[in-house]
Amino acid sequence: MIKVEELRRTFGPIVAVDSISFEVEKGEVLGFLGPNGAGKSTAMKMITCFLEPDSGTASVCGCDIIKSPVEARKKMGYLAESAPAYNEMTVSGFLNFICDAREIKGQERKDAVERVVNMCSIEGVYHQSIETLSKGYKRRVGLAQALIHDPEVMILDEPTDGLDPNQKHEVRELINSMAKEKATVISTHILEEVEAVCSRTIIIDKGKILVDSTPDKLKQEHNCGLDEVFRKITM
Numbered sequence: 001m002i003k004v005e006e007l008r009r010t011f012g013p014i015v016a017v018d019s020i021s022f023e024v025e026k027g028e029v030l031g032f033l034g035p036n037g038a039g040k041s042t043a044m045k046m047i048t049c050f051l052e053p054d055s056g057t058a059s060v061c062g063c064d065i066i067k068s069p070v071e072a073r074k075k076m077g078y079l080a081e082s083a084p085a086y087n088e089m090t091v092s093g094f095l096n097f098i099c100d101a102r103e104i105k106g107q108e109r110k111d112a113v114e115r116v117v118n119m120c121s122i123e124g125v126y127h128q129s130i131e132t133l134s135k136g137y138k139r140r141v142g143l144a145q146a147l148i149h150d151p152e153v154m155i156l157d158e159p160t161d162g163l164d165p166n167q168k169h170e171v172r173e174l175i176n177s178m179a180k181e182k183a184t185v186i187s188t189h190i191l192e193e194v195e196a197v198c199s200r201t202i203i204i205d206k207g208k209i210l211v212d213s214t215p216d217k218l219k220q221e222h223n224c225g226l227d228e229v230f231r232k233i234t235m
């Protein structure tokens with residue numbers, strides 16, 4: 001469902017993403033791991049059509065991100081690293097604004113909003129303005145907007161960042177509950193999260209893919225826990 005082919009992006013002299021290629025099938029949850037500055041967010045921004053690649057491309061459910069970005073975006077839900085929500089809007093106003101942008105109307109809109117509000121447990125802050133929310137609730141609102149059109153592909157940049165342990169658990173359960181029907185990519189620094197939700201993991205450093213494997217295989221091959229595997233590979 002996701003096919004990434006030789007994606008590359010530089011910022012001046014910095015090669016943020018260096019010709020990476022991989023595929024993600026329906027039902028897979030791919031964990032994107034790497035140290036700070038490895039290129040994870042840049043890769044995600046390119047796949048979700050928020051940043052143009054220097055070269056290479058990707059397709060999402062058969063829609064090329066360069067030739068058909070609008071179609072590709074319809075297939076994806078994207079939670080950005082620092083979810084760009086409109087602070088002065090209420091949660092309700094923001095989710096309805098996203099529905100406007102995605103042309104979700106009438107009863108379909110009512111059902112979609114109700115579904116994501118329940119899924120992300122944001123009933124209690126529904127009428128509150130976004131600027132008054134805690135970091136964890138902002139993250140959940142970001143997740144709600146990413147899921148509002150029930151996308152086939154989810155691209156989630158550090159989805160549990162800023163959440164307390166209970167909320168982290170809830171979001172991981174949520175990802176697991178949806179995983180079968182979707183292709184999912186999440187980036188994270190939390191190795192325990194990889195074990196909890198990812199069926200596959202890519203370790204990226206300095207823009208290059210160093211490892212593409214499953215968490216279990218990595219632990220077996222290196223005969224240690226994932227945190228040690230991560231250190232061995234990236235240090």
Ligand SMILES: Nc1ncnc2c1ncn2[C@@H]1O[C@H](COP(=O)(O)OP(=O)(O)OP(=O)(O)O)[C@@H](O)[C@H]1O
Pocket residue numbers: 011014015016034035036037038039040041042043081
């Ligand atoms: N807009 C930009 N202008 C200049 N350099 C950038 C820009 N965006 C990213 N970079 C650089 O590209 C490299 C990759 O950054 P990126 O944010 O993709 O890494 P990351 O793996 O997501 O890091 P983190 O785990 O810290 O979020 C870094 O060296 C970063 O400084």
